[in-house]
Amino acid sequence: MAKVWDNILKRMFAANPQHFINWIIPGAILVRELSPLLKTRDLEADLLYVILWNGKEVILHLEFQRRGDGEMGKRLWEYNTTATNNSGLTVYSVVIYLRKERKILESPYIRKSPDGELLHVFFYQIIKLWELPTGLFFQPGMEGLLPLVTLMRDGKRSSMR
Numbered sequence: 465m466a467k468v469w470d471n472i473l474k475r476m477f478a479a480n481p482q483h484f485i486n487w488i489i490p491g492a493i494l495v496r497e498l499s500p501l502l503k504t505r506d507l508e509a510d511l512l513y514v515i516l517w518n519g520k521e522v523i524l525h526l527e528f529q530r531r532g533d534g535e536m537g538k539r540l541w542e543y544n545t546t547a548t549n550n551s552g553l554t555v556y557s558v559v560i561y562l563r564k565e566r567k568i569l570e571s572p573y574i575r576k577s578p579d580g581e582l583l584h585v586f587f588y589q590i591i592k593l594w595e596l597p598t599g600l601f602f603q604p605g606m607e608g609l610l611p612l613v614t615l616m617r618d619g620k621r622s623s624m625r
Contacts, residue, residue, distance in 0.1 A: 532565040537573025
């Protein structure tokens with residue numbers, strides 16, 4: 465039965481789309497119709513791990529960036545929502561910047577309607593390696609991270625230990 469109503473409403477809308485637009489968003493003008501078939505593309509995140517966090521399975525999503533990227537928030541949002549939809553799990557996204565950059569977009573990534581209404585607000589974690597103290601990685605259980613020490617605050621001096 466839901467399919468019947470769906471088809472009726474789609475045909476009704478298709479016959480007078482501007483009327484529906486006038487009702488839903490007064491003043492907006494129909495430019496063109498798009499295919500309702502939403503295409504997906506293959507996305508490849510840097511790393512995805514299922515972790516146990518406070519007793520719940522969560523996906524940890526990591527991205528590594530050498531340079532600033534004006535689209536980083538959008539990319540993380542896309543990876544995050546795709547991984548969430550594919551897995552059904554909450555995804556925690558983290559971008560790790562390897563070197564100091566001026567063009568680092570801060571969290572959150574925000575999408576607004578033309579009238580300023582918030583549509584999407586996506587928070588992600590940012591780690592700036594050059595701001596971290598090198599002592600952080602000179603601890604038991606962190607040995608695998610030692611190659612990153614030279615990228616950290618005082619890293620060139622600490623690597624001479």
